[in-house]
Amino acid sequence: MITGATHGLGRLVALDLARQGVHLGIVARSQAKIDRLRGEIDAIAPGTPVDAYLVDLSSLRDVRRIGREISARHERISVLVNNAGVHAFSQRVTPEGFAEMVAVNYLAPWVLTDTLRDTLVASRPARVVTVASEAARHSGGITPARDLILTDDYTRRESSTLYGRSKLMDIMFSQELARRLEGTGVTANCCDPGFNTTGLGRELPFAGALEKILTTLRIGDPRRGARIITRLATDPAFAGTTGGYFSAKNAEPLECPPPGRDAAVQRDLWETTATLLDDILTAKT
Numbered sequence: 587m588i589t590g591a592t593h594g595l596g597r598l599v600a601l602d603l604a605r606q607g608v609h610l611g612i613v614a615r616s617q618a619k620i621d622r623l624r625g626e627i628d629a630i631a632p633g634t635p636v637d638a639y640l641v642d643l644s645s646l647r648d649v650r651r652i653g654r655e656i657s658a659r660h661e662r663i664s665v666l667v668n669n670a671g672v673h674a675f676s677q678r679v680t681p682e683g684f685a686e687m688v689a690v691n692y693l694a695p696w697v698l699t700d701t702l703r704d705t706l707v708a709s710r711p712a713r714v715v716t717v718a719s720e721a722a723r724h725s726g727g728i729t730p731a732r733d734l735i736l737t738d739d740y741t742r743r744e745s746s747t748l749y750g751r752s753k754l755m756d757i758m759f760s761q762e763l764a765r766r767l768e769g770t771g772v773t774a775n776c777c778d779p780g781f782n783t784t785g786l787g788r789e790l791p792f793a794g795a796l797e798k799i800l801t802t803l804r805i806g807d808p809r810r811g812a813r814i815i816t817r818l819a820t821d822p823a824f825a826g827t828t829g830g831y832f833s834a835k836n837a838e839p840l841e842c843p844p845p846g847r848d849a850a851v852q853r854d855l856w857e858t859t860a861t862l863l864d865d866i867l868t869a870k871t
Contacts, residue, residue, distance in 0.1 A: 587611035587656065587663055589643065589698065590670025595717065595779055597626075598812035599667065599819070604631040611637045611660070613652065613670070613698075636779035643670050643694040644680045650867055653701025662709040665819045666702055668695035668716040670757075673749045675742045682866055685737050686834060687745075691752035693734075696759055696859055697867075710771025713826065715818045716760045718831065720778045721750035727845045728754060730858040755855060757831055757842045757861035764829035764851040771830035775818050779811030810834050 589602075590596040591612035603610060604627045614620050627634050637659070640870040641652040654661070671691045684693060695716055699706075706712045726747045733751060740748060760776035767774055790806045814834040818824055831840045841847060846855070 587613065587665065587702070588667040589613040589695070590668055591624045592616060595808055595815060596667075596669040597623060598808055599669065599815045600632060601626060602812060602816045603820070604634045604636075606824055608633045608820075609637075611639065611656065611663070613638065613639045613641055613643075615642055623662055629723075635704070637691040642673050643690045644686050644861065646680075646682055646684075646689065646697050646867060648694055649694045649697045650701055653814050658704045659704060660705065663702060663712060664709055665713045666668065666706060667701060667815060667819055668699065668714070670694070671717065671719075671753075673745065675680045675745045677737065679737050683737070683825070684735070685748070687752045688734060688736075688755075691749075692755040692759065693859070693863065695756065697863060698727065699763065705829050706772050707724065707770045708769075713771045713814060713819060713824075714760070714763065714767075714774040714775070716756050716776040718756040718776045719750070719753040720780070721746065722754035722757055722778075722846075723750065723843045725751040725843065725845055728758075728851070728855070730851075730855040734858060734862055737749060754791070754843060756844045758846040758852040758855050760831070761829050761842060762856045763851075765849070766856075767828070773824075773826070775824065775827060775830045775832065776839060777807075777814045777818055777832045778815060778834060 588600055588611070590594050592614040599612060600612060601707060602657065612623065617640060624636055624822045627636055639652050640646045642784060672687060674686050680686055680689045699714055706714065724747060732756060757776050760774050764774040769853060811834050814832060814837055817837060818832065831842055833840050846852060
């Protein structure tokens with residue numbers, strides 16, 4: 587099961603997995619892009635089973651809905667890849683009152699993983715792979731009770747710090763999840779896919795031209811970023827590994843940046859998130 591599977595790294599991972607003959611589940615927000623990906627998969631691996639789920643990842647209620655739908659449809663989920671992400675260059679607040687980057691990059695993976703947890707455990711051995719970013723090193727620190735609900739306006743330059751903070755949350759989430767899944771047969775790891783020309787900054791007016799230039803110069807080849815995600819999802823070498831954070835460069839192990847490295851801070855983020863989401867989702871259900 588892959589979120590953000592119709593574009594960028596997620597698309598490349600979906601194609602890689604299709605070549606391996608897996609049964610794919612793709613979670614995306616555009617039916618047209620889903621149809622296009624189906625065509626690509628059929629061209630390289632005819633007959634690959636593909637189940638698709640339409641969801642708006644900025645709506646946590648919608649994420650919970652699709653998670654329940656997936657669980658009802660599939661008795662087994664061997665791998666969940668939390669890949670979808672957004673870098674918003676100005677503040678956008680979701681209907682549920684969260685900053686869009688926090689909702690899509692961190693809260694949506696949290697809710698989807700939590701909703702699919704019982705199915706993942708019943709499918710053991712199983713894996714959860716979350717795509718983080720080296721941008722987490724530039725988070726400017728983290729205070730869960732403040733940062734989860736922060737919706738102040740920001741400039742394009744300030745957006746990089748907030749994006750990095752959302753990705754730091756992903757690393758913290760993955761490592762705390764690994765502790766909470768210990769002994770269940772489900773592993774949880776995350777990765778830094780490196781710099782990739784995948785359109786993440788497509789809101790910038792010059793993004794398209796810059797991507798073409800970088801591609802021509804062979805800078806930011808997204809195939810390397812996709813490779814580490816695929817390895818964490820399927821490589822037998824990672825079958826017993828959990829709680830890790832890995833680089834796209836030769837799968838080198840990385841440490842969570844200091845603001846979120848301590849287990850107590852990771853536990854605080856988890857518990858604050860759980861309480862906040864319980865209040866939000868219960869009130870809206």
